[in-house]
Amino acid sequence: MEAVQVILPCWNEVAALPSVLASLPAGFTPLVVDNGSDDGSAEMARSLGAVVIDCPERGYGAACDAGLRAATAPVVAVMDADGSLDGADLPRLVAPILGRSADLSICSRRPAGRAAWSWRLRFANRRLAGQLSRRTGIKIIDLGPMRAARREALLDLDLRDRRSGYPAETLIAAADAGWRICQVDVGYAPRIGKSKITGTPLGALRAVQDLRAAIRS
Template sequence: MSVDEIDVVLPCLDEAAALPGVLSAMPAGFRPLVVDNGSRDGSPDVARRLGAEVVLEPRPGYGAAVHTGVERARSEVVCVLDADGSLDPGELPALVDLLTGADLLTGADRVAGADLLTGADLVAGRRVPRPGSWPWHARAGNAVLAAFLRHKGLPVRDIAPVRVFRRRPMLDLGITDRAFGYPLELLLRARAAGWRVVERDVVYGPRAAGTKSKVSGSVRGTVRAVRDMAAVLR
């Protein structure tokens, strides 16, 4: 599939220091859509200055920013990527290929569901962390939630911060969480809808200098994220 006109939703909260690197690494044909969630460091101005489309989402919450971005996107295929510099936008084309079936049978990208001749419905980036990029408390919380999903029959090992999907079917899932539970609810609803979900390894590096994670940056942030996700399981 051609990568022309693919929107990349970048949920953003105080990521001014990271945006130049993230936006400059965007592959050709991938259109950044920065959804600012109340930044106080000038992130929207930085994004506009660098040529990105900016949407302001005043409702607090990761899920609110992501969902607004998906609603505002114009492309059939949409990517979601953290704006903190920890993930390389250059990996997005390979994830899009998995969505459309182009790489499903190549040895390097064998993942759950890779024996299928058709593409996936949802592709998630499974983080392969560089040293020091993923604190133990964040990794432990992620592992517990991923184990729960595998128990429910969804073969994933990461509640991934990078995802690729088709816009209309994703909106039709009816995701309601607007906080950190959003990606977990997406996976649960995808499973209930019978979606083919596949993972592909992506390098997960340190955040850009001058930014701080709202989740893994502290034990408190991780606890809050796990709390939001636990609410989705009730």
């Protein structure tokens, strides 16, 4: 199997990192992108054997971009570091990329109960996915936070968003470039610890605004 690096954007996830890193299957190497944590996340990740890079520019997109540029493997996956996603799902997500039947593989989340995904966020995700479907001409079910592609191809997309609009921009740029996009069902559990973005009304609003701006651009 080709080498795969897993980019883990991280902002104060010290409680979740042990289980997240332990969930990664053999052959999937973690690359933790510390986005200004002050809870010891970087130190925890290093103590568990993960490569850690610092990304002083705040924002989900900034962390993803820093991880992509620091990665060395031909295939990369992105996964949240909050414990909501299971690394055991990565082989199924990456399989279409390794088999060259798809150019971008994104997850479609199956929440494990209401605690994993509030109805407000689920409704917002559905609306935004519908907008993305109309924009790209591809039936999008979820703006999933777990995705995989070939590293050089992603760099060639020249993505610019450095905030929460990054996943939407990725899908739009990939569709515009004629990429084959597939969606893979994965489990979705309650995150470990308090959410810094979608866990607050203001944070959720900003994330939705960023995604809408990316779709409309």
